[in-house]
Amino acid sequence: MSEDRRFPDYEAKWQAAWAESRNRKASEVHSKGDKDFYVLSMFPYPSGRLHFGHALPYTLTDAIARYKRMNGYNVLNPMGWDAFGLPAENAAIEAVRRGEKNVHPARMTYDSIATMRSQMNAFGYSFDWEREVYTCKPDYYKWTQWLFLKMHERGVAYRKKARVNWCPDCKTTLANEQVETRVKDGDEYQACFRCGSAVEPREIDAWFLGITRYADRLLQGLQDLAQHWPELVTSQQRNWIGRSEGVNIDFAIELRAGASGSGPLKPPAPEGTESSGVQREKLPVFTTRADTAFGVTFLAIAPEHPLVDKILKLVDTRTHKRLVDFVKETLNMTEQDRASGDEKEGVATGMFAVNPLNGDKVPVFVANYVLMYGTGAVMAVPAHDERDHEFAREYRLPMKQVVAPAPGSEEQVDLKAQAFTAPGVLIDSGAFTGLPSAEAMARIGADLKARSAGGPVVNYKLRDWGVSRQRYWGCPIPMIHCPQCGVVPVPEKDLPVTLPDDVDFLPTGRSPLTLHPSFQHVKCPACGAEARRDTDTMDTFVDSSWYFLRYTDAHNAKAIFDPQKAARWMPVDLYVGGREHAILHLIYARFFNMFLHDLGLVQAPEPFSRMYAHGLIQGESRRVVTDEMDRYVTEEELKRLLDTGKATPEDVVRRIEKMSKSKLNGADPTQLVAQYGADAVRLTILFMGPAESDSVWEKDAIKGPYHFLRRWHDLALSSAPLVEDLPEMGPDCRMNAAATKLRFASHSLIEKARTEFEGRFALNTVIAKAMELVNDMRAFIAAENLAGPCKNASDPSLASRWTLAECFDILARTMAPFVPHTAEEVWHALGGKQSVLDTPWPAADPAALVLDEVELPVQVNGKLRGTIKLPAKADKATMEKLALENENVKKFVEGKAIQKLIVVPGKIVNVVAK
C-alpha cells in the first residue's frame, strides 16, 4: 500500500484537541443519579511494550465505553498496572549479570509503564487516567497489606508448614493454581506457569489464605453468574472448586507393636486383642460410594498421612525400612507428578482396620495413588473401583462384589477383567442388601451418623492459597516474628511496610529481604523485644485481587476505598479479559470481594456482573527443520533460505501459535498504528471476527478496514458540496425509491450497532454493515447524478441530498466508538461544530426501518425457484397470486398438483406440489 499520511496526521490533531478538553473523558460528566456503567479490561503487567494481547480487549472496551457515553451513561473505564512481579525482577537480574549499572525492577517497571501508556494513548483509548493505579506504589500496597491484616484478624490468613511447589528457576514458591502440566519428549511433568521449569516439592513455613472456607459460596455464586459469564469460565471454576458429596466412614485401625507387612495378610488371632499393647485408633475414610462399603478388602492411606509416623514406630525393622523408603521416594515427587504416574504401588503396613459396617478386619497399605484429599485415606473396593481394582490385581488382594447390575440392565460383571463401577443393586451387604445404590448411600450415611461412626460430608478439591514468595519485587507481608510473642501483625498505623529500594535481589534461594541490613530488624509491637519482620513478599495475584475496587476511589489515603463510592460503581458491569485467567485471577478476585463483602465494605457479593472472555490474536510461525538447523525464522529470512536453496518448502513447519518473541510470529500493533493509523488498527482488530474467538493476524488483514476508512473519508471530502447548507425540505419534497432504500440501510446500521453493543458484541458484523453503507452511498451518488451544491428549496435532488447528508451523520456517529479520529475528522469536514464524541447516539427512525416494497423468495417443494417483488404489507392472497404467476415457479409446478401453499407474510412462499 502506498504511503498515506492523512490518518496518522489527523489522529495526532484530534488526540491533542481531546486532551485539551479532557473532562469529556472523566467518569462523571453527568450529574449524579444518572445511569452509571463500569466497564473494565484486566489491567496489564507492564511487560515493556503493548502487544496484540492488549490491543484486542482495550479496543473492545474502548468502543463499548464510547458507545455507552453517547447513550448518556457515566462510564468508568479505568486503567492501571499490575506492576509487581517476577519478570521485571528477572530482567533486572539479567541486566546486573550482564554488568549493567543502575538497574532496578522499579525503574524497569516505570519505564515500561511510561512506554505502554503512550502506546495506549496513540490508540486513542479513552481511559480515565485520573484513576490510574499501580500495585507497586505504597499508596496502593498499603491497602493490600491492610487487607492481609484483616484476613489475619479473622483467621483467613494463617501460617503453616506446608509442602509447596518450588520453582528452581524463579527461586520461589508457586500456588497450586500456578502449576501446570506440560509434556516434553512424551513425558508429562509439572511446570511453573511462568517459566516452564519443572517444579519441585519443598517443605516450608508459609502464609496461606483460607479460600477453602469460601468454597461453597464461591460455588453457589457461580449459579447466579451463569447467565452472564461464559460457561467456559464457570465450568472451570466449578471443576477447580471440586465439590463432592460423600460419606466419611470411621474405620478403627488396630495399632499393634511388632506388626509386619511381610508374609500373608491375615488379621492376627482375636485372643490377643486386649494384651500385647494393641491400640485402637479412629481412621476415617472418605467415599462417594458408600454403597460399596461392604466390599472393602483393604484400606490405603496416603504417604503423607499422619498415621504413617505412628505406624513406623511400631512395625518390625523390615517393614519399617520398606515403608520409609517408599514414603521418601513418593514424596520426592510433587503431588501432581505422582498423580500422572501410572504405576500403582504400595506397601503393606502389617496393621489391620475394622470396618464399622460389617466388622471385617482388612489390611492397611500405604499407597502412592492415595492423595491427601478428603481424609487422606480410602477404603479400597476392588470390585467396584478401577483404581482399587488395579492395585488389588497388582498385589493379588481379594475382591468382593457387593453391587449387582440393576434388574433389566444388560451390563456384565467380570471382575477378572475390570471393576464394575456403575450403580446397581446391593448384594451381600447385610441390612442394606437389595437396595438400589443411591438409596443405599443415603441409608448407610444416616446409619453411620446415628452410630457416630462417620456420616455424610462434603469435600472440596480447592485448597488454601499459599501466598508467600521468596522474592524481592512484591508486596511485603506485614507480619513480625517475635521470639516471645510469636507471630505479631504490624499495627495498622504503621502501614505501609515499605519495600526498600536498596536490596540485592540476585537470587540465592532465600528471600532477598533477609539480606537487607535493616529491613527485618524491628521491635515487637506487642512486647518491644527485638523481633524480625517477615521477609517474604506476596504472590502478585494478591495485588490484582482487589484493584477493581480501588478504581472506584483511587486516591483515598484514609481507607482502602469509600464504601459509598464503591457501591456506586460496583459490581463491574462488564469485565473483559483472557481465558487464561478463568481460574486464577477470577476466583481470587471473587474470593477477595466476598471477604470485603463480609467486612461490610462491599455491597455485592460478586464483583463482576458480566464477564467477557476475549480470544487470542495469534500469529503464524515458520520453523525450518533441516540437518543444519531447527529454528523459527521470520518471513523474510524464510524467503532468503528458500531462494538460496538452503531450505526447501518441505522443511518448513507453519503453525498458528500465540504470538511470542521467540517464535518470531508477532506483529507490533504500535508500529502498525504509526503506519496506517490507530483507527485502521482498531477497526481491523474488531473486524477480524467475533472478539470471543481466537483469530490469526495476517499482514493483509488491515487492508480491508484501511481501505474502508479511506473510501469513507474520500467520499466525505468529495461529497461535501452535495450536502452542505441544505435548505429545509418542504412538505411536498418526497424521497424516491433509491433514497428510501438508502435511508433504510443507514437506519439499519444504527439498529445493528445498538443490538450488538447491547448484546453479544459481534462488532465485526456492525463494521461490515458500515462498509456496505459506504458502498451504497457511492452507488447512490453515481446513480442519482448528484453534483455541485444544492441550488434552492425546490431543487428536485433535495430529498436525495438530504438522505445522503443523514447517512454521513449516522455513519460518523455510529462509527465514533470504533474509529473516533476518523469519525471526528469526517464530522468536521462536513460542517460539524461540536465534537462528534459529544453527540448523542443516533435514534433509528422506525418509519425508515420499514420498506414499502420487498423482494421475497418463492420455493417449490422447499427449493428456491424465484423471487417476487411486492408491497411489504401485501396480504397472503396477493403473495400467493404473484408467486404462482412467476415464470420459473410455473415451470416447476407444471404437470403437478398443488397440494399445499405455505405463505408466511413478509418472509416466503413455498409451493408444495406433487
Next chain:
RNA sequence: GCGGAGGUGGCGGAAUGGCAGACGCGCUGGACUUAGGAUCCAGUGGGUAAAACCGUGCGGGUUCGAGUCCCGCCCUCCGCACCA
C-alpha cells in the same frame, strides 16, 4: 476419562427454522496510467452452453422448509485429570 468450545468457498468470517456464503481478503478480467504492490468498474462455491443438479464434518430424524432443532457418530482445539 471428565468438562468446555468448534467443524460453512482458496482464506477471515455472515446468516430470529425461511433466498447459504453478508462484509472483507485473495483471485480473474477490464478502465485509467510512463508506471502500479495506487485507484475505479465487473466477476468470483462446485457444475452446465444455459439449465438441471450438488453443496454448511458423517449417518439418520422432525418439518412445507434444517448450517440452525432432535438422535447417533467422526474430527480439531482448550482446560482438568488416580479427587475415592
